[in-house]
Structure formats: structure tokens, C-alpha cells
Amino acid sequence: MPAIRTEALTKDYSTGFWRPRPSRALENLTLEIAPGEIFGFLGPNGAGKTTTLKLLMQLIFPTSGRAEILGRPVGDVGVKRRLGYLPENPYFYDNLTAEELLVYYARVFGHHGSEAARRAGELLDLVGIGGERALQLRKFSKGMLQRIGLAQALLNDPDVVFLDEPMSGLDPLGRRDVRELILRLRERGCTVFFSSHILSDAESLCSRVAILSAGRLIATGTVSELLAFGVGGWELVMTNLAAATVARLGLRIARATEIAEGHYALELPIDAAPDGLLRELTAAGAALVSLNPIRPTLEDVFIKKVGGARERATFHHGAHRDHREKT
Amino acid sequence: MRVVREIALHVFKESVRDRVPYTLVFFAVLLMATSYLLGQLTAGQEVKIIKDLGLAATSLIGLFIAIFIGIGLVSKEVERRSIYNLLSKPVSRRQVVLGKYLGLVLTLLVNISVMVAALYGVLAYFWFVSDPSVKAGWETPALDPALMVASGLIFVELALITALALVFSTFSSPLLSAALTFGLFIVGHFNADLKRFDQIVASRPVAYLARALYYLLPNLTLFDVKAEVVHGYHVPATAVVSAVGYAAAYIAVLVATSVFIFERRDFK
Numbered sequence A: 001m002p003a004i005r006t007e008a009l010t011k012d013y014s015t016g017f018w019r020p021r022p023s024r025a026l027e028n029l030t031l032e033i034a035p036g037e038i039f040g041f042l043g044p045n046g047a048g049k050t051t052t053l054k055l056l057m058q059l060i061f062p063t064s065g066r067a068e069i070l071g072r073p074v075g076d077v078g079v080k081r082r083l084g085y086l087p088e089n090p091y092f093y094d095n096l097t098a099e100e101l102l103v104y105y106a107r108v109f110g111h112h113g114s115e116a117a118r119r120a121g122e123l124l125d126l127v128g129i130g131g132e133r134a135l136q137l138r139k140f141s142k143g144m145l146q147r148i149g150l151a152q153a154l155l156n157d158p159d160v161v162f163l164d165e166p167m168s169g170l171d172p173l174g175r176r177d178v179r180e181l182i183l184r185l186r187e188r189g190c191t192v193f194f195s196s197h198i199l200s201d202a203e204s205l206c207s208r209v210a211i212l213s214a215g216r217l218i219a220t221g222t223v224s225e226l227l228a229f230g231v232g233g234w235e236l237v238m239t240n241l242a243a244a245t246v247a248r249l250g251l252r253i254a255r256a257t258e259i260a261e262g263h264y265a266l267e268l269p270i271d272a273a274p275d276g277l278l279r280e281l282t283a284a285g286a287a288l289v290s291l292n293p294i295r296p297t298l299e300d301v302f303i304k305k306v307g308g309a310r311e312r313a314t315f316h317h318g319a320h321r322d323h324r325e326k327t
Numbered sequence B: 001m002r003v004v005r006e007i008a009l010h011v012f013k014e015s016v017r018d019r020v021p022y023t024l025v026f027f028a029v030l031l032m033a034t035s036y037l038l039g040q041l042t043a044g045q046e047v048k049i050i051k052d053l054g055l056a057a058t059s060l061i062g063l064f065i066a067i068f069i070g071i072g073l074v075s076k077e078v079e080r081r082s083i084y085n086l087l088s089k090p091v092s093r094r095q096v097v098l099g100k101y102l103g104l105v106l107t108l109l110v111n112i113s114v115m116v117a118a119l120y121g122v123l124a125y126f127w128f129v130s131d132p133s134v135k136a137g138w139e140t141p142a143l144d145p146a147l148m149v150a151s152g153l154i155f156v157e158l159a160l161i162t163a164l165a166l167v168f169s170t171f172s173s174p175l176l177s178a179a180l181t182f183g184l185f186i187v188g189h190f191n192a193d194l195k196r197f198d199q200i201v202a203s204r205p206v207a208y209l210a211r212a213l214y215y216l217l218p219n220l221t222l223f224d225v226k227a228e229v230v231h232g233y234h235v236p237a238t239a240v241v242s243a244v245g246y247a248a249a250y251i252a253v254l255v256a257t258s259v260f261i262f263e264r265r266d267f268k
């Protein structure tokens, strides 16, 4: 049984007060996520990531299609016992302290008195704000609220966790903490579904990713599968190289960048064997600094795929679609 | 129902952290200051005036709590999106609505109790310092138990107003909810006039409409026994029982309507 399953999930928002028109935020999303997977849900701003997560938490209802979590339809109160959810830009109650908030949620989960307090304390320590437990939430910075959001999502040792942009608002240390937290969840066998527009997060964490653009799924697979699409090549850095020599290389190199006087970074296409060129250039008096393969990053794939999808969308549906994509 | 209780207690806690205690302090200070002034005047009417003022203030501050705190706490939860976190817990939408409503009613109950206790306190002071000759001129005893009936019905009326506020805040903005609730409060107090509308207007459709509105809109005059109590008229038990029964039925319909709307809406 998959941990999360969606079937042709579609959502239209109606926009415009006087003459409401439906605007499609998500179209025919079909996904299946196995238990224990760390699933990265990627896409530019406005792609429909938050919409998907809200559909999975039944904060909004689908226009058509359906979704299941742990084999039960979304919104099932019994299944919610085993879920955690961090909304995008989480917000809580201004007048409560961090500890009071978590105690409240722990009690909603059915923990009693001292047990609820103990659980709340543990989680505040886990997300690194144990020192601020008695501070009112109105005094919390965005990053601290994000940490509280994580704490409340993990309060019940969930089996499936949904995180909407978990790294947003965090400093580099905070991002590292979140990465470690997700890895620890993976060790525990927890399924993690997280959305992000920051690709490096996904690259180091995810077993599988999906790329969404303008409400449509445009790619899905393991990170290495997606990277196999990318363009490879070589980067050859040489010093003591004359400008004239570089100019003579012409189309044999994809690009030449002068780093310093006589110091060049040359990009070679994947099919050009670098050793021949290296020998030639050394013979011309240049010296090798480094030679590295160019690996495509998820970002390259992303830009290529999203860019391609946008062009096709514009081609098929005309430019009027573009107003939806706030970037 | 553990979850409902937790949500209700949370509402109460939030209202305490909000501005509710200040309104109570304001009420107490107002009452004390007025009674001090009246003590200076010694007109023999002071107990009546204090009761009048005390009950009117209880009702007004209660209305303030019901409308502003009630709407505030519900629509803030939706507008600021803390509802996302709450609904991701093992909580149904129905439980959220019930918890919110019961929490608001609890808030009202506690606040009204404090105000009534303050009122009795001031009256006890007057009873203590007044001459027997002055006491003889009072229409009703200073510590009249009938005040409990009047304030009890104020509480029931405000529980109904809170349910109205709840319905509105499940689908409209806080400002509009407040305006609609306040509007219905006013209309509810003049509702009885709609019943007599057919005697004033000739047009039959208008008369029917007035009659329909009379049955549809809340009849809040049922709960207003302030004048009777202050002047020492007897309030029949049947009137109290039927007012409470009417409120219970009305509240049940309103809460069910709130649940119906809340269970279907998108939290965008």
C-alpha cells in the first residue's frame, strides 16, 4: 500500500469577485509515494505545490480526482493521528508561549497533563528553541516560527510528514538542522513529502522527486534518473595560455572563460575527448590546472524542463496562461 | 469529546490573554464610581439606579464580548491560517466549530458571573451603609435573587448572539460578521413590532414578509426582563423556561448551520 496516492487530482480556484472565473491551479496530478520515501515536490513559485499539500490535508476540496493517505481518503480523522503537516509560512496564536502552544496540540493528540508538557519540551529541544519556550509567539522571528511549525508537525511521531517549503525563512544553520531532521525521520522509516523551490535541498535528501510547473507534473523519478537527462561535458582549466590559441580552438570548445591573464576555463562538449586537446595545448606551452567532468545539477534539469513546459504551454494555449505564473 | 473540550479551553485562554479582562476592570470601575456619586446624592433611588445601570452594562459588555471576541477568535483562526495546524491534528471540522462555540460560551459565562458578582458586591455595600428608613423606601431588596434571573437571561441571549456571530464568521469577513451580528441584535429587539406589521400596512405581501421575518429572525425581547426585575414585578417561571427553550432550539439550528458551512468550505 502506498503511503500517499493521488489520482487525477485537479483544483480550480474561482477568482474575481463580481464575475468569478475558474483558474486552474493543479491539473490531473497522479502520484504514488511508497512508505519510507523522502519525496521532493519541486517547482517554481505558483506551480501548485501548496495547493497539492492543502488538498492532501483536506484544507481545500478538489475540483475532481481523489487522494489517499495510508490507504484512507484524505481528511480521515483516524489517519490524521499518524500525520504531521508544516504549512507554508506557519502562523500560530500570538498570545501563547511556544510551550503553551505545543502543550495545547499535545493535548489535542490525547496526551495528558505532565506527559503533554514533557512531549512539548522534548520537541522544542529537538528543533533548537528550548531556550525560548516561555516566550510569547508574537515575539518570534520567521525562522523561529518555522521551527515551531516543525515541532508541532512531529509532535505525534508521525508516519507521514508533509512539509511545505521547510527551509524557507531559515538561515544556513537552520537549513542544515532541517536536513538532519529529515534524515533522522528517514532512518525512523517515516515518509516525508516536502515541497521546495530550492533544488539543492532536494538533491541531497530525496529518494525521488517530482517537478511541477503551472499545475502540471512535468517530470518524476529518482534524482539520478532526472540527472541522466542533463548535458554533461568537461571543464578544463589551464594557465599560460595565449588568447590566440584559445581563439583558434573555435567550435571544439563550448565556451571559454578568461579567469585571469592567460588563465582560462574551457568547457568541452561531452563527446570531445579531453586528452587530445590537453596534449595540444600543453605542446603550445600551456600548463594544466584542473580537469573535471561537468555534472548537471537538478537545477539544470529543472530550468530545462520548466522552461520547455512553459514554451509548450505558451505555444498551445497562447500567452494568456502566463499571468498565472507569479515568479 | 476530549478534543472539543481542549479547543474550548483554548478559546477561553486566548480570550483571557486578549482584552476581555480590561473590559471587566472598566465595568467594575464604572460601577464603583457611579455608586460613589449616587451615595453622595442620596435620593432613595440609588439601589434601583445601580441595578438598572449594572444590568445594562452587563448586557452591553457581554454583547461586546460576544461580537468582538467571538468573531475575532473564529475568523482570526481562519484568516491567519492557524486553522491549518489545528485541522492537521486528529480533529474534525465539526469539533472545531463546537469547541469554538463552547469556549466562547464559557468565556461569556465567566465574564458575566464576574460582573454580576461585582454588582451584588456594590449592592451589598449600599445595603450595609444605608439607614433602615432609607431601606424601607426601596421597591425591591438590595440583594434581590431576581437579579440572577435577569442576568441569567442576559447570558442566554448572548449565547444566542454568539451563535449568530459564529455562523457569520464561518463564511464572511470579521467586519461584515460584526455588522451583521450587531444588525440582528438591534432587529431582534424590535422584532415584536414585525408581528403587528399587518395592522399598520395594507399591502398583503409586505404583511406576509413581515410575518415570515418575525418567525425567522431571533426574538430577543423574550430575554429582556431587566425592567421587571428592577421594579420588582414578578417574572413568571413559564416565561423563563420558554425563553430558554426558544434559545436552545435557535442555537442548535445556528450551530448546525455553522458546522454545515465549515465542513464544506475551502481554507484558501
Ligand SMILES: Nc1ncnc2c1ncn2[C@@H]1O[C@H](COP(=O)(O)OP(=O)(O)O)[C@@H](O)[C@H]1O
Binding pocket: A013, A014, A015, A023, A024, A025, A043, A044, A045, A046, A047, A048, A049, A050, A051, A052, A324, A325, A326, B268
Ligand atoms: N486562494 C487562491 N485563490 C486563487 N488562486 C490561488 C489561490 N491560491 C493559489 N492560487 C493560484 O494557484 C496557483 C498555484 O499556487 P500555489 O499552490 O500556492 O503554488 P506554489 O506553492 O507552488 O508556489 C498559483 O497560480 C496561484 O496564483
Ligand SMILES: [Mg+2]
Binding pocket: A046, A049, A050, A051, A088, A164, A165
Ligand atoms: Mg507554496
